[in-house]
Amino acid sequence: MITSPRTHMLAALSAIIAGAVGTALIASFLGPAAERIVTVFFISLIGVVGIGIYSGNSGILSFGHVAFMAIGAYVSALLTLPSQLKIATLPNLPEWLATTEMGLLPATVIAMAVTGLVALLVGAAIGRLEGSAATISTLGLLIIVHGVIIGWRDVTRGAQSFFGVPRETGIWTAVAGVIVALVLARLYRDSISGLRLRAGRENAIAASAVGINIPRERLISFVLAGMTMALAGALLAHFLGAFSPKKFYFNDTFLLLAMLIVGGMSTITGAVTGAVIITLVTEVLRRLESGLSIGGIELPAVFGTTQIGIGLIILLAMFRKPEGLAGLKEWEERLFPPAAAGNAAPAMPKAHASTPLVAKGMTMRFGGLVAVSNVSLTLQPGEILGLIGPNGSGKTTLLNMLSGVLQPSEGTVTQGSVDLTGIPSHEVADHGIARTFQNIRLFPDLTVHQNVLVAALSTRGGAEAEERAQAALTELGVAALAGENAGNLSYGDQRRVEIARALACQPTLLFLDEPAAGMNREETDALMETLRGVTRNLGIGILMVDHDLALINQLCDRLAVLNEGKLIAQGTPAEVRQDPAVIEAYLGPGKLSSKKNTKPQGQPGRKPELAG
Amino acid sequence: MDLILQQTVNAFALGGTYALLALGLAVVFSIMGLINFAHGELMTIAGYVLMYCGLAGFPFVLSVALAVSAAVAAAVLMERIAFRPVRNASGATMLVTSFAIAMILQVLFQNLISARSQAVVLPQFLSDSVQFGGLIIGVNKIAAIAATVIMLVFLDRFMKHQKTGIAMRASAEDFAVARLMGIRANTVIAGAFALSGLLAGVAAVLWVSQRASVDPLMGFTPVLKAFIAAILGGLGSLRGAVAGGFLLGFIEIYLAAFLPQELQEFRDPIGLCIVVAVLLFRPNGLIPSLALKAEKV
Secondary structure (H helix, E strand, O other): OEOOOHHHHHHHHHHHHHHHHHHHHHHHHHOHHHHHHHHHHHHHHHHHHHHHHHHHHHOOOOOOHHHHHHHHHHHHHHHHOOHHHHHHHOOOOOHHHHOOOOOHHHHHHHHHHHHHHHHHHHHHHHOOOOHHHHHHHHHHHHHHHHHHHHHOHHHHOOOOOEOOOOOOOOHHHHHHHHHHHHHHHHHHHOEHHHHHHHHHHHOHHHHHHOOOOHHHHHHHHHHHHHHHHHHHHHHHHHHHOOEOHHHHOHHHHHHHHHHHHHHOOOOHHHHHHHHHHHHHHHHHHHHHHOOEEEOOEEEOOOOOHHHHHHHHHHHHHHHHOOOOOOOOOOHHHHHOOOOOOOOOOOOOOOOOOOOOEEEEEEEEEEOOEEEEEEEEEEEOOOOEEEEEOOOOOOHHHHHHHHOOOOOOOEEEEEEOOEEOOOOOHHHHHHOOEEEOOOOOOOOOOOEHHHHHHHHHHOOHHHOOHHHHHHHHHHHOOOHHHOOOEHHHOOHHHHHHHHHHHHHHOOOOEEEEEOOOOOOOHHHHHHHHHHHHHHHHHHOOEEEEEOOOHHHHHHHOOEEEEEEOOEEEEEEOHHHHHHOHHHHHHHHOOOOOOOOOOOOOOOOOOOOHHHHO | OHHHHHHHHHHHHHHHHHHHHHHHHHHHHHHHOOOOOOHHHHHHHHHHHHHHHHHHOOOHHHHHHHHHHHHHHHHHHHHHHHHHHHOOOOHHHHHHHHHHHHHHHHHHHHHHOOOOOEEOOOOHHHHOEEEEOOEEEEHHHHHHHHHHHHHHHHHHHHHHHOHHHHHHHHHHHOHHHHHHOOOOHHHHHHHHHHHHHHHHHHHHHHHHHHHOEEOOOOOHHHHHHHHHHHHHHOOOOHHHHHHHHHHHHHHHHHHHHHOOHHHHHHHHHHHHHHHHHHHHHOOOOOOOOHHHHOOOO
């Protein structure tokens, strides 16, 4: 399923097809030299979008995908190489392979399948790695594959040139290939998996909290990208006719990455822009490099003009447009901004019938520090439980343990017969527990609508996701902002979008970490009304951390008070206000007991609002 | 036994050079999130200065001092001209910027100096060797190990006791807060680049003294290795960079010495498989950077 408006997709796909065919027609009108340039350009472009499918959507820079291009090239060439030549140049090839000879199309398909399989294995092995460790393992992949190709002489002719490959890639083959690759990349970007992966790129913790299994989505894109690179490799092999392992190493990796990043990593528009600009500059400078006469003045041939020129273009592009020339949006997304949501928003679906959430003996140690110590809590469906305590008392840590962001050192969390202890955050979300964060965690470069939609798509099997997303946006009064980038909103609106995103998960329980922070009195009151409605009408239970005691006192059915990691009181707001332990925790000793107490009052960092 | 000891000395010498380079990458990365691929070109610059000084007949000590200063100056210039405009951009943008600089410098070396490898005149004593019991150790190896130790001690004292060093450590943990405390961003970043240039310069002298030649692409391979070492150790962590550099040196030397002949041509792939395997067990590197832990949920 595609998550973006149909008009966008139609515009994008028809532009891809028209652009590729149009360019090819112009090239064949200009003659064989132009045809060759355009063919090479198309093959590079397949490689650029191939890397983009993984790096652009996941945000992890990959140096390794040219290795998949190499695998695609060698596998397809081994299949199309004439049998006699194969026996003559590769005498140690296994019999079945030596006698196989097929056309370019089946060979390319097989090469893509084989590469996909390799990518699946590699991706599964390195998928857990994050950030620079992931980048370095892709660099490792490039060097490892290069080393294996050089070493495996019986099959690859080692470092020597692999020659005699039928030159079957003409301009129209390249057109077909580039259309397949661009359409695949464009569809993937706005597929459910692509949207989830982009959410994970923007904020991994929040993405898990709305039910996204990031490693799985990453693996899907890794394999798709690998297969696209294999397509580029197969076409390149059959364009060149002869190639050596050097063709698929650092030089080409840098060139393809430069195209991708100069254009803008996260869009297809960017990949095309980068490939066009760098190819054009290369072609112009290559002519200059061999010397030129303008109006009788002979310019000397300067070796390396092309490289210096490309280097300067990259610097200029990066200085001016650090996000890439095409920015973060596709052209059609800029040209046709999505319409604001329809006014007929469906009602929020009721929460599923649910049993209480029971946490027993929760303990969290960070090294020697015990942040939360032996806390037991029960959260009933349909109630609002406030969790309060001085700063540093362990409220957020407790919330993180209950929502699977942190693994508790000790203790169990159960809901009915389901044991939720220690399961990953994205599964907790699927069990109907949604949350917001103390320091807002939205997906800033996705629209408000996409922020909420991706949550709906990743929970409850994605059923009626669009309806749930619309309902949640309307419930929080942010439907009018649906087309905005979440990162551009005001603080209060960001808080509301985050709550809408949590509600779109159709939770039975909602954890809110300081939902009213940064809101003024009117906004807080409106939020209070919304939250009351959510519990009363939908039966959702809320666990809320906040320092706004007016809000807490008016809204909560029950309060639990933490101090220095321990649960010191539990009960109705009125009971808790009278509790001596609570008063001592907030105001320091001496307020209650005898005047002989020597400790100073009002310790720093403590909040004195409770009594007032 | 002798073979093992001999190879261990070699591993320390190579690992030390990687450690210095990895430290240079880590100092800059920890502060501004840039993986500087043009770090290798700083090495090449130092190498060429060493070559020209040798041709001019300068005393070796002076040549080394000039070579290292050239690398420091080049690093500071590089920051001022090329990296300042992209300072707040994403890691990918800065990385590609550094590719571009590396590419431009390489072409300049090829055009202005020579595309071919140039011999460097080195003093005779570097190619001598000393005998310890059954061990024969090259003076250049001993010099490499000694220089590494001196640099590491110097860096440790600088980071712990010098005002600029402490400012750098503060900036590495939280740049925004460090600036609010009155630490000047330009000073800290220029300082980080100067330090990385110093480390690259020393590493270049050690590298050249093992090979006695310079070419335009000289810096590429060692910096690629250093990049791997820095991440193996924990990107952005200085102790990690040293640990990663030495571990990588050991992996390479031991594989070269003890891998069976028929597997020797798969040495690099096998070495990298080991690196990736280590990362799978310690995804944030051997000694993870403190900045990683600082993120609050």
